[in-house]
Amino acid sequence: MIAEWATSDDRGVTVLAAPGGVPLEVRIEPSALHQRPDVLARIVLDTAALAGRRAARRLRAELTATVGPEAAKTLDRVGLSVPDEPDPDDDEGFGGFLGTGGFGGMAQ
């Protein structure tokens, strides 16, 4: 299964998610628990969404490389298209490359 990691801006939440953002693993720092439930839930949701976008981007790249761009359009049809928004880690050295799963999903 293709999945990617993402970490929240405050480093309190780290999520491994499949394309779409359904989390496979959620790691929460003890300090993050002091936030209000709705705030923490939003952070987890946003972090999962980021991880899901990375996973979807990697899935599309692998599909395109393997079976061609037409197959990648299937992702659009099932609602897993990758939005053209920059990855927040893209400006962190090699984070952009690693963030797309260039090394087998070891993005963090």
Add this chain to the structure above:
Amino acid sequence: MSGDAYLRAEVAADVQRRLSGVEGVGYDADRMVCAVVSGAGALVDLMFHPAAQALGPKGLGEAIVAAAWNAQAEARQRGYTLLALALGDEAAATVEAADSPAPARAAGWDTVGQPASPELAPAPGPDLRPGPELAPVPDLGLGPDLGLGPDLGSGPDLGLGPGPKPDPQPGLRPAAREDDVSTFDPSIFRSDR
């Protein structure tokens, strides 16, 4: 066109629009976390109970994952339900075969699509073997034995026996008994597939 077929055609016409609106809601075992997942498998919303943080970092993380996967299973189930309504049970079963069994079927809730197995079918003809419910009628001291003993089918029903009446068609029991929960077909509600 029958009412059912007309309804099916109507649903098929906008099945894609309906599928795009499918969502599933799921909770963890303690109902501390509620997740909403779309039919496409995207995590749409996440809500925590005010006491959710008491689970601790590890427990809360696991609760989030559990809630999200339960929500995803419900979303998939709703998608299969819509497919079955629009395309019929056989087409939906074909999609299941290409993907994975619908969550309700995997959980053993659905009997649709399970063809009758000849080797499992009851033997034809009545089963005349006496069971424990055919215990002899107790002697109430009302008179001589009139020969009404264990043969409950040859005399009047006096309502004296503790057991149920013999099934007049025992061979049809698995399909005919309405009070047997194992024969209940939940697809009649059209919301379990």
